[in-house]
Each structure stands twice: as structure tokens, then as C-alpha cells.
Amino acid sequence: MEAYRDPAMRDRLRDLVTDQADAERWLRVQTEGRDCGTRFSFAVVDTDLDDRPVGNVALKYPASGSGAAEVGYWTAARARGRGLAPQAVEALTGWAFAAFADDGLRRLDLVHQEDNRASCRVAVKSGYAFAEILPARPPWPLDGHRHVREADPGLSRNPWRAHDDS
Template sequence: MAALAFPDPPLTDGVVLLRPWRDDDAAQRYAGFADELCQRFSWSRVEPVTEADVAGAYARDERARLAGESLNLAVADAARPERVWGAASVYDVAAAEQRAAVGYWVAPWARGRGVATRSLRLLAGWAFDVLAVQRLELTCGPDNAASARVAQRCGFVREGVLRSHIPFKGARRDTMIFSLLPGELLLS
């Protein structure tokens, strides 16, 4: 599979900017992802995330990008691109099936501003246009009401619950699954 290219120019709506991660983002990436909500909903391991986990993410992200499997982007303030607000990714890219998944997390200092919704709209539009996917999937825990609202604001349709879907924090967790097809993306 071919490597996934970073969007060039980076994706932006004038408020959020989706750009490649930089080495000097590490402290913000750790601080944002180490937050209680990110750990509750997005970190599957029992032990908390460490700075070493974040440092290792750069190499894992690049290997997955070069393999054509995923693309992980920093979500930054468009006016001050050095300020990281979170992350957005397209992953589980199955080019032959024209399918992929999307995900995101938002740092506590950026919540309540529509950052996740804006980021998801940009990334979904890019996935349809550039990756030519015909189906985007989004998953979240059944108790993650905020993430479900973001998905629905963008036009994703809730398809159901995958019971005992993934290993999560030493047990198994159910997962809500949403999908978005071409022409369904809501831009407002």
C-alpha cells in the first residue's frame, strides 16, 4: 500500500488547523492526552499514559503513515499554529475497500469551542476527496456522549453497538459505531 501524504496545504477552516505533528509539540501532546477525559475514553491501557508513550507515538505514527494505514495530525489554533488543541486521525485505511475510520481527541484547554466538530469536518471531507473512501467509520464508548454528539453534528449515522468489541483497561468494552457516506457530511 502507498504511503499517505500529509494534506498540502494543511487542512484549515480559519479556526482550526490540521497539520503534521512536530517534535516540539511533545509537551502539549502529552499534557492534552494525559487529561482525565482523554484517558477515560481514548487510552485503552490500565496504566496511565507516560511521556515515553507520547515520544514513541511519533515513530509509530510515521510507520503507519508510510505503510498507508493511518495519518495522525495535530489539531492546532489556525491563528497560532504552535498551540496544539488536540489530534485528529484517519486510520484503519482499507484502500481496496474504499473504507477508513476517523478519530479525534481535544485537550482540556480547547474544549467547548467546536474544535472536534471543525476538525472532524475537515478530515472527513479530505478523506472523501483525497482518499476516495466510500465509507468512513467512527467509534466511541457508549458513555462518551460528547463524542457521539460531534459525530452526529457532522452527519454520521449511529449504526449500533458492537458488544464486547475491544480490550479496554483490563476488560472488554462495548463500542458505538457510526458511519458517514459521500454526500452526507454536514458542514453546519
Template sequence: MRPLTPPPEPVEIAAGWLQLRPWHPALGDEALVMFGDPELRRWWVTPPEIGENLIETWIERRLERWRAGENLSLAIQDATTGALLGEVQLTDLSQWDGSAWIGYSTMPAARGRGVAPHAVAALTRWGFDAVGLHRIQLGHAIENAPSCRVAIKAGYPLEGIMRSSLPKSTGGWWDMELHAAINPADS
């Protein structure tokens, strides 16, 4: 098993019309719009509490977690205008089996334009090539049809259902559909 080598500081990844960039406090006002979206809050396991200093705290925590190698989160921005379009992240990196999970959300106004699948595909390539991941898993509540479309379009075929595995922010658990992508260099 090769060791995973996440870079110690957040990186920037060019992805054509999208740019994946380190989180920065200047993105705070736009991120607040994303957090307030009821659709996002429905599916996130722990949606952030909207309150004072939320953005500064949230962004600082994202940077800390990158440096700890726990959560490699990047802002998805329009490469031309710099507008915040969403977030994409690799979490739960495991040196044991070379796996990680991928997660994503987009700004309400940016949906339906293929932002999430394009960003997921770009972060996946980077995760395989630069970090050395072997397998990346993607899970969504069965009821979250748009998220399932993202998985399929980004190259994550469906593997099965993990019953009662995804905590709901309102209590209880969703049944989760599990998708995964395997590093082509390992097959």
C-alpha cells in the same frame, strides 16, 4: 472499487480557524498535557505510558504509520496562534471495501468550542476527495456522550450498537455506538 490513494507523506489541511498539520516534535510539550488528561485516558483503548522519550517516540511512530498507510494522524492547531488543540486521524484504511475509521481527541482547555466536530468534518471531506474513501466509520463507548455529540455534529448519523466491541484500557469491553459517513459522490 477505486483504489485508495493516501499521500505518502503527511499533509496540511486548511480548515478555516483550524489547521490540520503533520505532527512535529515542537508540539511535544503540549501533547504531553493531552496524554496526561484522565478523561482522554479513560476512553483511549491504549493510552500511552507517560515516561522518558514518550513524545519523540510517539510522534515518530505517528509519522512512520502514516508512511505505511496505516494511520493518517494530524495535529489540530489554532490557525492563528498555532496552539495545539487536539488530534484527528483516519485509521484501518481498507482497499477491499474503501472504508476507514476516524478518531479524535482535544486538549482539555480546548473543549466545548466545536474543535473536534470541525476537524472531523474537514478530515472527512479530505478522506473522500483526496484519498477516495467510500465510507468512514466512527465508534465511541455508549457512555461517552461528548463523543456522540461530535459524531452527530460532524455528519455521522448513528447506525447501531456493537455489543462488547471496544476494549477498555482497564480490561473488559465497552458496548460501542457505531456512526458512519458515506462519500456523497457514491450515493
């Protein structure tokens, strides 16, 4: 709830968390998404601060065999500008390509509103190339950017094993 008090967060996110009931609903949506395989959401923790969550990264995976999914994230105001968002997006990206390689995941999209320059920088720093401008449509009042990252075809099916010498 603390992170959602930030006006920048309220301007950028679709779902607002304003009280305990909203927070419980948000957590329930994350759990239900994981249980049914449509959303994999992870807390971002800054060990240099106080180990409290300072953000979230999520993989919105539409369906097995679709070949594409979307990455989303947010960072609390107190953690911005320290490089945590690109690190978290990069970690999620590696995990997603490894975890869903056998399902055919080959592309991840990162979408943000056109005026969100910080998200544009996070996308680029995380290896997501600008792909196109998306026209505004509810609930977003402004045009958006779609950034894309393709799976590395040179990696084994499980890139986490690429460095395993056993």
C-alpha cells in the same frame, strides 16, 4: 504529554502517553502509519489560543479497495466545548473522501464508547449518522456506538475541485 494528563483522556484512549519515551513512540507510530498508508494523523491547532496543538484527528485506512476506513480524534481539555472537534473531523472527512476516492473509499466510521456523550455529539455534528451499538470487547469495557458517514455520490472524484473555475 500535557493533553494525556487529563483523566478523561486516559479513560478514553487505548495508548497512554505518560513520559517522553511514550510521546516519541506515539509520534513514531503516526509517522510509520503515514509512511505505509495505514494511518494519517493530523494535529488540531486553535489559532484563537496560542497555536499549540489542542487535539488530533486520524484516518485509520485499512487497505486500498476496502471501501471503508475509521476516523478517530481527541481534544485536550482546554479546547473542549468550543466546536473544534467537529470542525477537525469535518475537515478530515472531506480530505479523506477526496484523497482516497480513486481507492474506492465510500464510507467512514467513527466509533466511541456508549458513555461518551461528547463523542456522540461530535459525530452527529460532523454528519456521522448513528449506525449500531457495538458489544464491549477488550480493551473497551463498555458497549460502543458506530456512526457512519457515506461519501456524497453527487461530488466529482475530487470534491476540492468542484469549486475551481479554471
